[in-house]
Amino acid sequence: MSGKPVLHYFNGRGRMEAARWLLAAAGVEFEEKFLTSAEDLEKLRNDGSLMFQQVPMVEIDGMKLAQSRAILNYIATKHNLYGKDMKERALIDMYSEGVADCSEMLMMLPFCPPGEKDAKIAAARDRAANRYLPAFEKVLKSHRQDYLVGNKLSRADIHLVELLYYIEEFDASLLASFPLLKALKTRVSNLPNVKKFLQPGSQRKPPIDEKAIAEARKIFKF
Known part of the structure; x- marks a missing residue:
């Protein structure tokens, strides 16, 4: 394990993109494990990784954090992006x-x-x-x-x-x-970390297209 946060989601924006932005702005390198099928999601559910049986989920500091607000609050608190009081x-x-x-x-x-x-x-x-x-x-x-x-x-x-x-x-x-x-x-x-994240080839995800929509429907069955 590299010690980097690991993001579990499909290869698209959705509810994980805000976490990608926040980590990138804080200068934190992260890894991603993309769901590519309904079976991938089911595997996470079966091995107990998803507290509420859904993603996004982020492995960070020995935890498997679910729920978008909890994920973002933790990242922001850890990296001093959550105010002084x-x-x-x-x-x-x-x-x-x-x-x-x-x-x-x-x-x-x-x-x-x-x-x-x-x-x-x-x-x-x-x-x-x-x-x-x-x-x-x-x-x-x-x-x-x-x-x-x-x-x-x-x-x-x-x-x-x-x-x-x-x-x-x-x-x-x-x-x-x-x-x-x-x-x-x-x-x-123009902040250096954000500027880097905005460059082509970063982990920032492009706008949703038909391919991404089809992939999301296949994984989440909606």
């Missing part, structure tokens, strides 16, 4: 949950049935433009600091920048009215 952690949690809501909405679009897709896309565009992006722009405007909480990089900034890349892929015009968010995206993207 309870108040800062509460804000970081609030912002991170908002990011997760918007990210989930965008990530699920490729899986929508054709008859629902146009309505879902319209709803996603409306919510991003009128609910989530204005809220985060307002936070940055309220204190005019470089980062969301305490003027120090936290998991909330990393998750938000990950979301901004998703929104840019979805509809780049949505970011036009949010200069502070664009500045945050540039600032975080």
Whole structure:
């Protein structure tokens, strides 16, 4: 065992991508064991590796951590990306949950049935433009600091920048009215560890395509 965290998931973004971003931003090298079939998932279940019978799961520091929030909270705490006190952690949690809501909405679009897709896309565009992006722009405007909480990089900034890349892929015009968010995206993207993660050939996953959708359906049987 190398001592590196080991990520168990399929070879796509999904609920593991936020952990990849967070580890990369912290400068932590990690390994991945990809699920390629329903049998791979069943094997993890049968050997007792999955507490709730589902992934993502991360092997780290002698633990097999399940549940996305637990995984992200542990990584953030370990690498000093979770604020200095309870108040800062509460804000970081609030912002991170908002990011997760918007990210989930965008990530699920490729899986929508054709008859629902146009309505879902319209709803996603409306919510991003009128609910989530204005809220985060307002936070940055309220204190005019470089980062969301305490003027120090936290998991909330990393998750938000990950979301901004998703929104840019979805509809780049949505970011036009949010200069502070664009500045945050540039600032975080230029951090050495993040910049490395954004380069071709990194462990960052590309947008979901038909092949990835088919693979996910085969593994998770939905």
